[in-house]
Amino acid sequence: MFLDSRLTLVALCCGALALPACRGGGGGGGSSDTETAGTDSTGGTTDTNPTASETEGEAESQDETGNDDGPDPGTQAPSARPRVKFKTAQRYATDLSNALEIPRESLCTELDDFDCAAVHRIALGEVDAFGLRLFEPLENMPLTAPIAVDRIGLTACGERAQRDFDAPGQAVSFSEVASGDASASNRDAVVERLYRQLLLREATDREVEQVTAMYDDLPSSNQAQTWAQMACFVIATSTEALFY
Amino acid sequence: MAGLVCVGWVSIANAQPQAPAVVCETYPTMPACAGAVPDCTLCHQSAGVSVRNVFGAQVEAAAWPGEDAPTAEEFVAGLPDALAEVEDLDADDDGYANYEELLAGSDPADADDIPGGATCEDTSNSDAWQYDVCNPDAGFTLRKIMLDVCGHSPTLAELEEVTTSDDPSEILHETLDTCLNTEFWRGNGGVLWQLAHKKILPLPAIKSGANEGGVPLADYDDDYNLYVHASSDGNDARDLLLAQYVVGRVDGDTTEYYVMDEAEQAARPNDAVLNAPVERRAGMITSRWFFVANTMFTAVPRTTAAQAYRSYLGFDIAKLEGLIEPPASEVLIDYDNKDVLEETCAGCHRTLDPLAYPFTRYNGIGGAGGSGDYNANRLGGFVDNTQPDVDETPEAGYILGEPVSDLVEWAEVAANSDEFAAALVMDYWELLVGERPNALETEQFVTLWQDFATTHAYDVEAMLHDLIDTEAYSVP
Numbered sequence: 124m125f126l127d128s129r130l131t132l133v134a135l136c137c138g139a140l141a142l143p144a145c146r147g148g149g150g151g152g153g154s155s156d157t158e159t160a161g162t163d164s165t166g167g168t169t170d171t172n173p174t175a176s177e178t179e180g181e182a183e184s185q186d187e188t189g190n191d192d193g194p195d196p197g198t199q200a201p202s203a204r205p206r207v208k209f210k211t212a213q214r215y216a217t218d219l220s221n222a223l224e225i226p227r228e229s230l231c232t233e234l235d236d237f238d239c240a241a242v243h244r245i246a247l248g249e250v251d252a253f254g255l256r257l258f259e260p261l262e263n264m265p266l267t268a269p270i271a272v273d274r275i276g277l278t279a280c281g282e283r284a285q286r287d288f289d290a291p292g293q294a295v296s297f298s299e300v301a302s303g304d305a306s307a308s309n310r311d312a313v314v315e316r317l318y319r320q321l322l323l324r325e326a327t328d329r330e331v332e333q334v335t336a337m338y339d340d341l342p343s344s345n346q347a348q349t350w351a352q353m354a355c356f357v358i359a360t361s362t363e364a365l366f367y
Numbered sequence: 368m369a370g371l372v373c374v375g376w377v378s379i380a381n382a383q384p385q386a387p388a389v390v391c392e393t394y395p396t397m398p399a400c401a402g403a404v405p406d407c408t409l410c411h412q413s414a415g416v417s418v419r420n421v422f423g424a425q426v427e428a429a430a431w432p433g434e435d436a437p438t439a440e441e442f443v444a445g446l447p448d449a450l451a452e453v454e455d456l457d458a459d460d461d462g463y464a465n466y467e468e469l470l471a472g473s474d475p476a477d478a479d480d481i482p483g484g485a486t487c488e489d490t491s492n493s494d495a496w497q498y499d500v501c502n503p504d505a506g507f508t509l510r511k512i513m514l515d516v517c518g519h520s521p522t523l524a525e526l527e528e529v530t531t532s533d534d535p536s537e538i539l540h541e542t543l544d545t546c547l548n549t550e551f552w553r554g555n556g557g558v559l560w561q562l563a564h565k566k567i568l569p570l571p572a573i574k575s576g577a578n579e580g581g582v583p584l585a586d587y588d589d590d591y592n593l594y595v596h597a598s599s600d601g602n603d604a605r606d607l608l609l610a611q612y613v614v615g616r617v618d619g620d621t622t623e624y625y626v627m628d629e630a631e632q633a634a635r636p637n638d639a640v641l642n643a644p645v646e647r648r649a650g651m652i653t654s655r656w657f658f659v660a661n662t663m664f665t666a667v668p669r670t671t672a673a674q675a676y677r678s679y680l681g682f683d684i685a686k687l688e689g690l691i692e693p694p695a696s697e698v699l700i701d702y703d704n705k706d707v708l709e710e711t712c713a714g715c716h717r718t719l720d721p722l723a724y725p726f727t728r729y730n731g732i733g734g735a736g737g738s739g740d741y742n743a744n745r746l747g748g749f750v751d752n753t754q755p756d757v758d759e760t761p762e763a764g765y766i767l768g769e770p771v772s773d774l775v776e777w778a779e780v781a782a783n784s785d786e787f788a789a790a791l792v793m794d795y796w797e798l799l800v801g802e803r804p805n806a807l808e809t810e811q812f813v814t815l816w817q818d819f820a821t822t823h824a825y826d827v828e829a830m831l832h833d834l835i836d837t838e839a840y841s842v843p
Contacts, residue, residue, distance in 0.1 A: 198493065198495045198497055199497045199498060200487070200488035200490045200493075200497060200498075200500050201488065201500070202487075202498075202500045202842075202843055203486055203487045203500060203501075203842075204805075204807075204838075204839065204842065206800070206801045206802065207801075208514075208801050210514060213518060213551075214514055214518055214519060217518055217519040218519055218520050221519055221520070221522075250561060250564065252560075252561070252564040252569055253569055253571050254571075256568075256569075256570065258564040258565045258568070259564075259565065319523055323510075323520060323521070323522075323523050323526055367510055367511060367514050367520075
């Protein structure tokens, strides 16, 4: 699957780089705003603990090259007891399954046979008491955790896009663009639906604008379906989708 | 928690493992004393290292300036006064007196760690929607309940219902009740099973019964079943240590747990049956699996006692926690020639050995009557030239400073202790809140475990209903 550099950056900011923040469930000031701050992407750095000023309504965030790097994190007062927990493999997979209306067993499989969430359960915060005698989750999330998240999110979103584009009349997430018209207004409608399905809230205007605009950076071949998968993927691997 | 060795007062290795407990007796409301004891690093630069930090050095200078090292008795007797003497000082020079830091849960030896009052920003006049970080938030709490206990997020409709409801509390508690009956929470491999892993320490290679391993010795399914049974359906959680019955399980779309008739229990295959007679049973700590996995072939099974102490009272003796000794009149005797009287060993063994004596009459692997059976004369089989007096080890012992005649009495004292209630509630607090209570949450936590032992009559689910109402859980 093709990913341009911008999408990769957004995905890393939203998903991969956020994962270490789950350790310990709190203690550092201000981290709980990842719970509510939209598709949090705080620039091209590894800072996972944005300061209050970074989370309070900056119109637009930019990396050191001056490039726009994703949706504005929105407005949220910092918590006095900042704690977030990673959903863990089964919770994350179940949420994706419910949100995208894909049967749990069809969500993502490795080698067409093994459930991705089960295969990657240790990396994604679960235990294996009877196999590995691992009775508690790893204290620190391994480097493979973001890869596993991306694997599950990308596959699930690809499966939803494929189903919707194969049968637009029965589409669950992408009906507007699956029927052949990927206009900006139709993409807006899809993004708004994805936010409701995946994050259980309305998207902000800024978020809609940013995700919709990704379309223009994608290759023209199968552009609408690729955008649909990527739009879903960006939201489904955001910190807001991964932590609670 | 505490490090490996609390070396106490002098520069040589003169362990003072009582120190954390004395600190808690002096400052019982310290956050670090909520169901536990402070780390040795409260006074030392690191656990196991005799060098004191700036706070420890202040205490030492105030109490025994220039004097020789105090004896253990002098140390215990003098520590409260020493602590009091430096209360108003500021060891780390961060502007906060030592006692302020102790009571607030910050480190009196770390200038970067200061008491922090929770502050929240009033967002009631905000134009944009955002979580109210000053008050319980129904939507936030519903998400947490459903993810923690049901295993998935709520639907958008469910969120809208609770956030627009006149009585969101009713919805939240109904949701919790529903979730507590899901397979995700109580089913085979569910959350309750995961809580039990560290207590049971399963090893499939020696499992008997269903899915037996290559060398079937005992069936830990019994242990998981009892754990879930005692933790659900309004049952008394003290049965974790008091149950004299076996719990069976019927797998299916909905896992069912039931108290097994003794005839059914006894009719099970030889490698799975619980051999200990009914009157000698004490829940999880007399299961066949518990003895096979922990006692194995040991005469005086200290590991078994330590695992019981760690699992159900929250004290890890390996970390010098819970060192509550018998009265001084009770002399420690080295019945099995393990050199426990060595000064560096006795600090822990004065607690551990009497804690372990009541476990000595239960077989580990094999033995007369079979694995895990009670055998009053068991130690006779261990007598040889390496431990000629081991059969003189008494069955009576001590737990939490109280004398007990046998393991059933040991379990009764344990199950009715504050330590049991606090440890059990701490398991769920850490599971749901995500970490141990901080300084500002200590009072909530203490109230919760005290209510668990009184108002809730040891009903885990009733306690959880209160837990989700705490500020620690419900305020974003």
